[in-house]
Amino acid sequence: MDPHEQPEQDELTEAQCAELRSDLVSLQAELERHINVGSESAETVDLDAPIGRLTRMDAMQRQQMAAETLRRQSVRLAQVRAAIKRIDTTDLFGLCQRCEEPIGMRRLSARPEAPICMTCQRAQETRR
Ligand SMILES: [Zn+2]
Numbered sequence: 001m002d003p004h005e006q007p008e009q010d011e012l013t014e015a016q017c018a019e020l021r022s023d024l025v026s027l028q029a030e031l032e033r034h035i036n037v038g039s040e041s042a043e044t045v046d047l048d049a050p051i052g053r054l055t056r057m058d059a060m061q062r063q064q065m066a067a068e069t070l071r072r073q074s075v076r077l078a079q080v081r082a083a084i085k086r087i088d089t090t091d092l093f094g095l096c097q098r099c100e101e102p103i104g105m106r107r108l109s110a111r112p113e114a115p116i117c118m119t120c121q122r123a124q125e126t127r128r
Pocket of ligand 1: 096097098099100101116117118119120121
């Protein structure tokens with residue numbers, strides 16, 4: 001059996017929770033910084049600059065990619081903020097918001113802002 005397929009049932013200890021909270025706070029700062037820089041660079045692509053057609057298409061493509069990155073970072077930032085709020089105002093942090101099972105420390109150390117467990121995440125991705 002693939003070890004990654006084993007369900008994780010570990011509830012978070014207070015220390016783990018504190019550790020994840022500090023991860024979330026630095027992640028929040030990092031994302032805010034990226035989003036500030038990103039929205040500047042998405043705006044400063046000058047499409048009227050005297051450049052070749054291919055370069056211009058290139059610039060537009062880069063701009064679109066920057067906008068997409070920015071969108072994904074904003075979604076993640078919202079999840080990070082929600083996770084911090086969940087730690088501060090509830091004792092439900094670390095539990096899946098869909099099935100209420102523990103999300104598991106392994107997944108949370110990779111993505112502390114994850115609102116749902118791996119099983120629900122997979123189910124959601126398969127439905128798409
Ligand atoms: Zn779940």
